[in-house]
Amino acid sequence: MKRISILGATGSVGQNTIDLVRRDPGTFQVVALTGGQNVARLASDAISLGAELAVTAHEDRLEDLRAALEGSDVEAAAGREAVIEAAARPAQWVMSAIVGAAGLRPGLAAIEQGATLALANKETLVAAGPLVMGAARKHGARILPVDSEHSAIFQALRGEDSAAVSRVILTASGGAFRDWPLEDLAAATPDEAATHPNWDMGQRITIDSASMFNKALEMIEAREFFGFQPEQIEVVIHPESLVHALVGFCDGAMMAHVGPPDMRHAVGHAMYWPERHALPIDQLDLAAVAQLSFRAPDMRRYPALRLAREVMAARGLAGAIFNAAKERALDHFIAGHIGFCDMSPVVEEVLNRLVPESGGTSDRPTLETVLEADHLARQCADAVVTDRNG
Ligand code: NDP
Ligand code: MG
Numbered sequence: 001m002k003r004i005s006i007l008g009a010t011g012s013v014g015q016n017t018i019d020l021v022r023r024d025p026g027t028f029q030v031v032a033l034t035g036g037q038n039v040a041r042l043a044s045d046a047i048s049l050g051a052e053l054a055v056t057a058h059e060d061r062l063e064d065l066r067a068a069l070e071g072s073d074v075e076a077a078a079g080r081e082a083v084i085e086a087a088a089r090p091a092q093w094v095m096s097a098i099v100g101a102a103g104l105r106p107g108l109a110a111i112e113q114g115a116t117l118a119l120a121n122k123e124t125l126v127a128a129g130p131l132v133m134g135a136a137r138k139h140g141a142r143i144l145p146v147d148s149e150h151s152a153i154f155q156a157l158r159g160e161d162s163a164a165v166s167r168v169i170l171t172a173s174g175g176a177f178r179d180w181p182l183e184d185l186a187a188a189t190p191d192e193a194a195t196h197p198n199w200d201m202g203q204r205i206t207i208d209s210a211s212m213f214n215k216a217l218e219m220i221e222a223r224e225f226f227g228f229q230p231e232q233i234e235v236v237i238h239p240e241s242l243v244h245a246l247v248g249f250c251d252g253a254m255m256a257h258v259g260p261p262d263m264r265h266a267v268g269h270a271m272y273w274p275e276r277h278a279l280p281i282d283q284l285d286l287a288a289v290a291q292l293s294f295r296a297p298d299m300r301r302y303p304a305l306r307l308a309r310e311v312m313a314a315r316g317l318a319g320a321i322f323n324a325a326k327e328r329a330l331d332h333f334i335a336g337h338i339g340f341c342d343m344s345p346v347v348e349e350v351l352n353r354l355v356p357e358s359g360g361t362s363d364r365p366t367l368e369t370v371l372e373a374d375h376l377a378r379q380c381a382d383a384v385v386t387d388r389n390g
Helices: 012-023 039-049 059-069 080-088 101-112 123-139 148-156 182-187 203-211 213-226 263-272 303-314 318-334 340-354 367-389
Strands: 002-007 028-035 053-056 075-078 093-096 116-119 143-145 165-172 233-237 243-249 254-258
Touching: 002 012, 002 080, 002 101, 012 028, 012 039, 012 093, 012 263, 028 039, 028 080, 039 053, 039 059, 053 059, 053 080, 059 075, 075 080, 080 101, 093 101, 093 263, 101 116, 101 123, 101 318, 101 367, 116 123, 116 263, 123 143, 123 213, 123 318, 123 367, 143 148, 143 213, 143 263, 148 165, 148 213, 148 243, 148 254, 148 263, 165 213, 182 340, 203 213, 203 318, 203 340, 213 233, 213 303, 213 318, 213 340, 303 318, 303 340, 318 340, 318 367, 340 367
Parallel strands: 002 028, 002 093, 028 053, 053 075, 093 116, 116 143, 165 233
Antiparallel strands: 165 243, 243 254
C-alpha cells in the first residue's frame, strides 16, 4: 500500500483528495491528516480512513480533537510544529493543500523526507520557489503540480523537450465580477466575491479569482515550477473554464488541456502519476458545449496581473513579500476594513516600501529570509491599511 498524508485535509482540495482515496480501497495507507478549525471533519475522516495521526494547526483545538477521536486508535496532535512533524512522518506521497504561506514549512518537511509532494499550495512556490525547487533536487523529492493550470501544462509537456516551448497560456475564468461594470467593483462585498462562476473552491482562492490575484500567483508559480521566462507566460480570460492551459511550441503547435472544472482530475493525476488511472470525471460533450471563448484580460480590472510581472522581474524576496501582502490585504477585505479595489493598491504599496530594500536578484532566499520577509510584509500591509483608513 502507498503511504500517503494529506495536509489541509479538511479543505476543498483535501476533501477532493479524500474522495479519491475512498474510491480506491486497498491502495493507500493514510499516515497523517492535518486540518485547522474543522476538527469534527478531521476526526471523522481520520477514523474512517484508519489514519495513524490527525493534527489540527490550532493548539487550542487539541482537546476538541482528542474528544472527537475518543475510542479510536488515531493519535492526536496540535499546533504549527505538529503539522510540520506530520508532514515529516515517513510517507511516499504528501498532498500539500493548506491555504496560504502556512503551507510552506510543512511542504518543505515532506520534501526533506524525500516524499513526492503533490502541490496545490501555490503560495509555497510564490514565496520560496528557488528554495523549494532546490530542496527537492537535494533530497531527490519529486513535486507534482495540482493547481489545474500547472497540471495541464505538466501534462502537455509529457514527452516534449521544454526547450521547444515558446509560450504558455494560463486560462482564467475572470472570477465573480468579470462582467460587472468597473465602477461597481469598489462596493463589491466578500460574499459576492466568494462566488465562483465555475469552480467550487475554498473562500480565499475564490476571492483571489475575482481579483485575479490567484492568476498572478499562478504566473509566478509557472515561472518557478517550469522555469519559463516571464515574457513566455500569458493569461487569457476563458469564461467556460474548460481549457485549463495551453502550451505553444516553436513549430507553431499548441497543446491545450481540456476537461470539466473538477479538481479531482488534477489531484488524481498527481496521485497515480506516472500512470493514468480511471477517475470519476465527467466526459465532456463538445457538441453540447458548442463554443469556447477567449478574451484578453482588461488590465484596469485586474491590476494584480501587472504586479505579478513586477514581482517576477524583481525576484529575490519579492514573491514572499507579494504573497504575504496579498494574504493580509485579503484578510482586511474579508474583515470589511478595505474595499475590493483597495487590495491591489495595498499590495503595491507594500511592494514599493519593501522590495527595494529586500536585496537584489543575486540574493538567494533562505527559509529564514523568506519567513522574515513574510512577517515584515504582513506588518507593512497592516500599516498601509491603517494609513489609508487614516
Ligand atoms: P480551503 O480553505 O478549502 O482549505 C484550506 C485547508 O488548510 C483546510 O484544511 C484548513 O483547515 C487548513 N488551514 C487553514 N489555515 C491553516 C493554517 N494556518 N495552518 C494549517 N492549516 C490551515 O482551501 P482550498 O482547498 O481551496 O485551497 C488549498 C490550497 O490549494 C491553496 O493554496 C489554494 O490556492 C490551492 N488550490 C486550490 C484549488 C481548489 O480547487 N480549491 C485549486 C487550485 C489550487 P480548516 O478548514 O479545518 O480550518
Ligand atoms: Mg489554478
